[in-house]
Amino acid sequence: MKTYKKILIIAFLPIVVGCEGFLDEKPNKSITVPENIEDLQALLDNVNVFNLHPILDIIAADEYYTTPGGFASYGSSMIQRSHIREFESVFEGFTVATEWLNLYAQIYYSNICLEVSGSITPKNDHEIKALENIVGSAYFKRATAVFNLLKNYALQYDQTTSATDLAIPFPLVPDITNYSEFGSVEQGYAQVIQDLESAQQFLPDQPKYKSRPSKKAAFALLARTYLSMNDFAKAQTYSEKAMESGVNLLDFETLNPNLNYPVPLANSEVIYHSNAFQFGFGINRETRIDTSLYNSYDELDLRKKVFFVRRNNDAINFRGSFSGTFHLFGGLTDAELLLISAESKARQGNLKGAAGDVYMLLESRYEKGAISMDEILEVSDMLSFVLGERKKELVFRGLRWSDLKRFALLNPNDVDLKRVLGDEVFVFDPKPENFVFPIPEEEINLR
Incomplete structure (x- = not known):
C-alpha cells in the first residue's frame, strides 16, 4: 500500500482540520491512500475542501464600494490590497495563501481518487456506477480547481499568445515531492477541457446532492470555460448541451x-x-x-x-x-x-x-x-x-x-x-498583466 508523506498533511492541515468526511472519519489513516469506493466518495464529499472557490477576485471587482471606515474594518491586508487592486503585495505577510493552497489541495485529492480508482475492481453493477461517479467527480473537481487558478493567476486566454504565455503548475499525479513545471495558458485550458470531457462520460444525469457534479454540471463548466476564453461558438454549443436536460429557473x-x-x-x-x-x-x-x-x-x-x-x-x-x-x-x-x-x-x-x-x-x-x-x-x-x-x-x-x-x-x-x-482615487490600467494575482512567494521558493 502506497503512503503519502507527512509533510503533505501538515501543509494542508489548516484546510482540512475540522472537516467532515474521510480525513475526520479515519484520522489514523490520514497519510494512507484510501482503500475502497466508500473512502474515495467520502474524500470527494468533503465540501470544506472541494466546494470552495476564491474570493479575492470578487473583492477586486466593481460590484461594490466601501467607506474608509469599512476599509479599516476589513482588517486583513490581503482584502484591503485586493480592494484597491495592489496585487503585487497581496500575499505579503501571509505564510499560507489559502486561496492558492486550497485549490491545489483539490487537485491533489482528485489525483488520489483517479489513481486509486484505477486499482479497484467493482464487484457488481452498483459498484460500477459508484466507481464511475468517483472518476467523473475527480475529473470535474480537478478541472474546477485548475479553471479557478487560471482565472486568477494566469493571463487572459489569447489565441495569439497563450501557447507561450506562462501560467501555473497543474500536477496530474498525487505526489507532492514531484513538482510539476509551470505550464502555458494554452496547456492549462486544454487540461480543463480534457478533464471535463472525460468527466461527462462518467457522471450521472442527476447527482444525489447538489454538492456533487452531474453530466449537466460538466457541460455547464465547459460553457463557462469557453466563454472565459472568448470562444463564443463553443460556449454556445456547451450551454445548449447542458440545457438539453431542461432549464429549471427559480420563480x-x-x-x-x-x-x-x-x-x-x-x-x-x-x-x-x-x-x-x-x-x-x-x-x-x-x-x-x-x-x-x-x-x-x-x-x-x-x-x-x-x-x-x-x-x-x-x-x-x-x-x-x-x-x-x-x-x-x-x-x-x-x-x-x-x-x-x-x-x-x-x-x-x-x-x-x-x-x-x-x-x-x-x-x-x-x-x-x-x-x-x-x-x-x-x-x-x-x-x-x-x-x-x-x-x-x-x-x-x-x-x-x-x-x-x-x-x-x-x-x-x-x-x-x-x-x-x-x-483617494485608485485608477486601474486594464492591461492584461494587471488582471493577474501574483503566485505566492512560498510556491516560487519551493522550486
Missing part, C-alpha cells in the same frame, strides 16, 4: 423578500453548489453595493428586493446568495447557462436567439406580465443589454473579474475601473 415571485436570505439553498435552479472563502468580506455591512448597479434594476424586477437590503444609513447590502446564507455562492445555475447562451448568440449575430434566452430568464425574475418578448426585441443594442443582465444576475458569483479580464482583451476602452476611497 422569484415565490420568494419572501422579508427573509434575511430569501434565496433557498440547493434550489431547483442550482446545478452544482460552491461557496467562496469568506474572510469576513461578504458579511461586512460596509461592503456596499455599487449605487449605479443597484439603480440599473427596474422597480418591477424582483431581484432588486430579493438580492439587496437597504439599511437605515442608506447603505445597500447584498443578501441574495444562492447559498441561502451570507456565504457567497459561485456554483453553476441554469440562469448562468441562459446568459452564456445569450451572450454567445449576440456576439455571433443571432440577436433574436439572444433575446429569447434573456426573456426566458427575466420571466422568472420580474413580476408576472411585467416584461414581454416584444420589448426585448426592440432593444437597440442587444449585446449591451445581455451583458447588463449578466452583471445584474451574477452579482458576487466570482465571475465579474473574469468578465472584465476578457472584455479588456476584446476592447480595453470598454473597461473603466477606479476605486474611490474617501478622498
Whole structure:
C-alpha cells in the first residue's frame, strides 16, 4: 500500500482540520491512500475542501464600494490590497495563501481518487456506477480547481499568445515531492477541457446532492470555460448541451423578500453548489453595493428586493446568495447557462436567439406580465443589454473579474475601473498583466 508523506498533511492541515468526511472519519489513516469506493466518495464529499472557490477576485471587482471606515474594518491586508487592486503585495505577510493552497489541495485529492480508482475492481453493477461517479467527480473537481487558478493567476486566454504565455503548475499525479513545471495558458485550458470531457462520460444525469457534479454540471463548466476564453461558438454549443436536460429557473415571485436570505439553498435552479472563502468580506455591512448597479434594476424586477437590503444609513447590502446564507455562492445555475447562451448568440449575430434566452430568464425574475418578448426585441443594442443582465444576475458569483479580464482583451476602452476611497482615487490600467494575482512567494521558493 502506497503512503503519502507527512509533510503533505501538515501543509494542508489548516484546510482540512475540522472537516467532515474521510480525513475526520479515519484520522489514523490520514497519510494512507484510501482503500475502497466508500473512502474515495467520502474524500470527494468533503465540501470544506472541494466546494470552495476564491474570493479575492470578487473583492477586486466593481460590484461594490466601501467607506474608509469599512476599509479599516476589513482588517486583513490581503482584502484591503485586493480592494484597491495592489496585487503585487497581496500575499505579503501571509505564510499560507489559502486561496492558492486550497485549490491545489483539490487537485491533489482528485489525483488520489483517479489513481486509486484505477486499482479497484467493482464487484457488481452498483459498484460500477459508484466507481464511475468517483472518476467523473475527480475529473470535474480537478478541472474546477485548475479553471479557478487560471482565472486568477494566469493571463487572459489569447489565441495569439497563450501557447507561450506562462501560467501555473497543474500536477496530474498525487505526489507532492514531484513538482510539476509551470505550464502555458494554452496547456492549462486544454487540461480543463480534457478533464471535463472525460468527466461527462462518467457522471450521472442527476447527482444525489447538489454538492456533487452531474453530466449537466460538466457541460455547464465547459460553457463557462469557453466563454472565459472568448470562444463564443463553443460556449454556445456547451450551454445548449447542458440545457438539453431542461432549464429549471427559480420563480422569484415565490420568494419572501422579508427573509434575511430569501434565496433557498440547493434550489431547483442550482446545478452544482460552491461557496467562496469568506474572510469576513461578504458579511461586512460596509461592503456596499455599487449605487449605479443597484439603480440599473427596474422597480418591477424582483431581484432588486430579493438580492439587496437597504439599511437605515442608506447603505445597500447584498443578501441574495444562492447559498441561502451570507456565504457567497459561485456554483453553476441554469440562469448562468441562459446568459452564456445569450451572450454567445449576440456576439455571433443571432440577436433574436439572444433575446429569447434573456426573456426566458427575466420571466422568472420580474413580476408576472411585467416584461414581454416584444420589448426585448426592440432593444437597440442587444449585446449591451445581455451583458447588463449578466452583471445584474451574477452579482458576487466570482465571475465579474473574469468578465472584465476578457472584455479588456476584446476592447480595453470598454473597461473603466477606479476605486474611490474617501478622498483617494485608485485608477486601474486594464492591461492584461494587471488582471493577474501574483503566485505566492512560498510556491516560487519551493522550486
